[in-house]
Structures are given as structure tokens and as C-alpha cells.
Amino acid sequence: xxxxxxxxxxxxxxxxxxxxxxxxxxxxxxxxxxxxxxxxxxxxxxxxxxxxxxxxxxxxxxxxxxxxxxxxxxxxxxxxxxxxxxxxxxxxxxxxxxxxxxxxxxxxxxxxxxxxxxxxxxxxxxxxxxxxxxxxxxxxxxxxxxxxxxxxxxxxxxxxxxxxxxxxxxxxxxxxxxxxxxxxxxxxxxxxxxxxxxxxxxxxxxxxxxxxxxxxxxxxxxxxxxxxxxxxxxxxxxxxxxxxxxxxxxxxxxxxxxxxxxxxxxxxxxxxxxxxxxxxxxxxxxxxxxxxxxxxxxxxxxxxxxxxxxxxxxxxxxxxxxxxxxxxxxxxxxxxxxxxxxxxxxxxxxxxxxxxxxxxxxxxxxxxxxxxxxxxxxxxxxxxxxxxxxxxxxxx
Numbered sequence: 001x002x003x004x005x006x007x008x009x010x011x012x013x014x015x016x017x018x019x020x021x022x023x024x025x026x027x028x029x030x031x032x033x034x035x036x037x038x039x040x041x042x043x044x045x046x047x048x049x050x051x052x053x054x055x056x057x058x059x060x061x062x063x064x065x066x067x068x069x070x071x072x073x074x075x076x077x078x079x080x081x082x083x084x085x086x087x088x089x090x091x092x093x094x095x096x097x098x099x100x101x102x103x104x105x106x107x108x109x110x111x112x113x114x115x116x117x118x119x120x121x122x123x124x125x126x127x128x129x130x131x132x133x134x135x136x137x138x139x140x141x142x143x144x145x146x147x148x149x150x151x152x153x154x155x156x157x158x159x160x161x162x163x164x165x166x167x168x169x170x171x172x173x174x175x176x177x178x179x180x181x182x183x184x185x186x187x188x189x190x191x192x193x194x195x196x197x198x199x200x201x202x203x204x205x206x207x208x209x210x211x212x213x214x215x216x217x218x219x220x221x222x223x224x225x226x227x228x229x230x231x232x233x234x235x236x237x238x239x240x241x242x243x244x245x246x247x248x249x250x251x252x253x254x255x256x257x258x259x260x261x262x263x264x265x266x267x268x269x270x271x272x273x274x275x276x277x278x279x280x281x282x283x284x285x286x287x288x289x290x291x292x293x294x295x296x297x298x299x300x301x302x303x304x305x306x307x308x309x310x311x312x313x314x315x316x317x318x319x320x321x322x323x324x325x326x327x328x329x330x331x332x333x334x335x336x337x338x339x340x341x342x343x344x345x346x347x348x349x350x351x352x353x354x355x356x357x358x359x360x361x362x363x364x365x366x367x368x369x370x371x372x373x374x375x376x377x378x379x380x381x382x383x384x385x386x387x388x389x390x391x392x393x394x395x396x
Contacts, residue, residue, distance in 0.1 A: 043083025258310030
């Protein structure tokens, strides 16, 4: 624990002086490595945060079963941000002196609130939120685990170009940092891929009626509707979209790559297009290192919880693997050494292969994002995605 280090150092010095220079009694090597986890366990993002929690707990159990890290047991210190930025700050201040590193939150607004605090404390922080602003500009101790919203935007545009789609409608949650960022990058990158946005509409997280949006899409020449949103809006819009009977395909982002979206959607989800991290469609990948890492998580997770690990669980487990490996490489929990280890990281996780550097604290590329359709209640990579993913995993 960070707050014990000065006291331990003093005890060691006293012991050394009293014994004529012999080794002291207190040793950080006997202490557990304490990892903070702040996620939404209440509030609108409870379904997301609870999946992160399950995955991080699994990763900790697995590493402890193998003897821990550097001979030290790993312990979790968990807090709930209640899907509110101010509560994220409260949670951080409660545990900052008791932890060696931090994972979370999944709620982008909370992640942005915690980021400057973690940097001030020089605490290694692996964020579970995909917002671009966390890593632009680079902050030495802040790293992002999910693919960034810009990468999800670019992957869809790559797919659209391959499918010959040149005109789209875009809807985004104006109260969600993730959705706003995704929208901004869609607008910014669309011309590069020959795509024109013909309907561009914000909505709010509390929106209950999306019929005006669908009316505008139906009256346009859009060839697809890209919906940026997390949590409840994805289900509400998805169900209303299916009932509206529009011919324009609906494209949803990684926030819907979960049974938390599939189950309430039911049969209405069939045929919809949904992005995901590569780990969500691990069953469809060829044998190899990427599939092995996914299976290392997916089998135990499904056995324990009764369903495959969703997008958010992939993020939490990947964050754990990255942090564990950084601590191993650093030879301990010294924050400067852990940060340096992260910046030289090259590791395959369920989210894909991370290559962090001093100038890249996101580490992933759009190549590890899959574009799927829903078939028989499951996410199945499109033919284009299978070709792209096969190239990606064979190259790694």
C-alpha cells in the first residue's frame, strides 16, 4: 500500500542501524498488491460496470491461483461511481492512498473526472472508457483499454466503403462523452472514406421516443443509420427501430455488444449490425495466440455466469492482464517503473494486441474491431469482418 511505504522505510532504517547494518524486518514484498477498481455498480451504467467487475475479479482469482504477482497476492479495492462523475471523484479520493494502480470507470464522464486526479497522484490508471480526450494529449499515467471512439467510427467507415455505402444518418447522445466523441470522429473521418452525412441528430440519454429521428431518416436518402449510445437508449431505439419497419439498416456500436442488449431486444435484434471487440466473436477466429487468450477468459467466465463475456467484460479482463504484465516487467509497484513498463507494452489480450508507447496510450488499432450481424441471438462477424480479422490475427 502506498501510504505505508514511508513508515516501512523508516522501520527498515532503524532495524539496520540497530543491527550493525543487517537487513530490516518490514518488506514491501510481504504486502499484497492492491488494485483499485471504480465502476458503475448503481445508476444507469450498472449493467456495464457489473460486467467489468466480474471480469476483473476473475482475472485476479486466476493470477492468485498461479502464485500472485512477484510472489505477492493481488487484492481488489472496489468502489461504485454510481454512474456520476462527482461520485467517481469521491470514490477515487477514498482509495487513492490505499492502492498501487487503478482500473476504471466504464462511464466516460466519470473517467474524465478521475483522470486529472490519477495524474496528480502519479497513479497508474487503466481507463475502461473509450473517450479520445483521455489520451489526447498524452498524460503520463493514463492509459485507455477499450478501442477509442475514433476507432469505432473509422472501422464502420471502412466497412461502409467496402459495402458501397456513401450516404448515412447519424444519431448521438449529447449527454454522453463517448457518444459525442464518436459522432465528432464520424463527421471528421467520413469524407476520407467517401461518405456523406445526410441526417445528423442529437438526442438525450432520457429520450423515450425516437420516432421523430426515424421519420427524418425515412425521408432522406440515407443508406444506413449509425446510432451512438450506451445503456438504455440502445435498447429503446433498437426496439422502436424494428417496429418502425425502416428499410435502412441500423448500425450500433460496441456498447451494444452484450447480452445486456441482446436479451431485452429479443427477436427484434435479428439482422442488425453491431460492432464489438475481437474477443466477443472469439469462437469465429482461427486457432492461434489471440484465440487462446480469449478462451482463457471466455470459458471460465461463461461457466461461472452462464453467458459469454460481453464487451465490457472483455475490457475489464484486458485491463487486468495489461496491469499484471506491467507490474511483472517493473519488478514491483513503483509508479514510474509501471508507467514505463506500460509504455513499452506489447501484449495480446481479449481486446486484441496492445502496443502502448510514449506517444500512444491507447495501444490498439481499428483492426481489432469486428463488424457483426445478429443471427439467432448471437453476434456473427460479417464476411468482410472475418476476412479482416483473419488477416489481423495471422499478422500478430
